[in-house]
Amino acid sequence: MIIDIIGDIHGYADKLTGLLKQLGYVHNGKCFMPPDGHRALFIGDLIDRGSQQLATLEIVFAMLDAGVAEAVMGNHEYNALAFATLDPHHNNSQPARYLRSHNEVHVRQHKAFLAEIPFGSEAHQYWLRRFYEIPLWLETDYGCFVHACWDVDSMAVLQPLLTADNCLTPEVLIMTAQKNSPPHEALERVLKGVxxxxxxxxxxxxxxxxxxxxxxxxxxxxxxxxxxxxxxxxxxxxxxxxxxxxxxxxxxxFALKTYKPVFVGHYWLTGNPEPLSIQVICTDYSAAVDSGYLTCYQLDTSEPLPLNAANFVQYRHD
Structure with missing residues (x-):
């Protein structure tokens, strides 16, 4: 089996479509279907920044619903949930406060998403529910998949709070949003790094x-x-x-406590794709800017190591 690990899309559906076609995926009228022996895995940050937010979500979730892809949550999906959730610890005599504040920087970061999916709309509520279905990390016999950092100590803090599939619940979202708490620090490590x-x-x-x-x-x-x-x-x-x-x-x-290969996004890399170490691959090569390219690493599950720069595929939109 080949796992096509696709980096941060950030609402660039045209780049996603181009990459999927380049990898041999074919749309069957409902979703993009992989070539024989392939499966897609999205490494998070599906949303924000680009101008095709809804199209991106529809492509990815159609593949998830068809059972031909998996995904892990990025910090931007987490931020979207926190941005839309009232803080229950806030004094009710004061103006409403959300788990992620609606300050100028956060509003600007989330502007492209809300321009297509208005805040509080039925569509907004639908996609927030779908974000809750995305696990924070995945581990298989052949690899570890997480948006920013494979930190088993932080995962040990979070795992008892999560669903059996390592997904958030509304209650856990509130817990992890409380700054300086162990769940918050653990969540920051997993989704934002060290x-x-x-x-x-x-x-x-x-x-x-x-x-x-x-x-x-x-x-x-x-x-x-x-x-x-x-x-x-x-x-x-x-x-x-x-x-x-x-x-x-x-x-x-911090110490990396696994012998398996680890796959992340998040880091806005540039240049020719190559392994970050003998054990770590990043597939985020800045697709959210014109000079960046949506990037995939093709992992052969029968021989996951050694990691090889030749396994990278980039959609050269220019």
């Missing part, structure tokens, strides 16, 4: 214009705590410009 603190008093500005006192790190590297932050950071060089070159990473509590 972070380390910047030197005291320093911040960086991310691609959405938000100031951050922490930076995501390339957790697939060895010896994270013995390297300079610049060496392990997963951030634009412009954002790191104010951080001293000799500032060291500290107190990163």
């Amino acid at each position: 972070e380390t603190a910047l030197p005291e008093g320093m911040v960086m500005v991310d691609k959405d214009g938000s100031e951050r006192s922490q930076v995501r790190v390339r957790w697939w590297l060895d010896d994270l705590n013995t390297r300079p932050i610049h060496e392990i950071a997963r951030a634009p060089s412009s954002g790191m410009a104010q951080i001293p070159k000799d500032a060291m990473a500290e107190n990163i509590d």
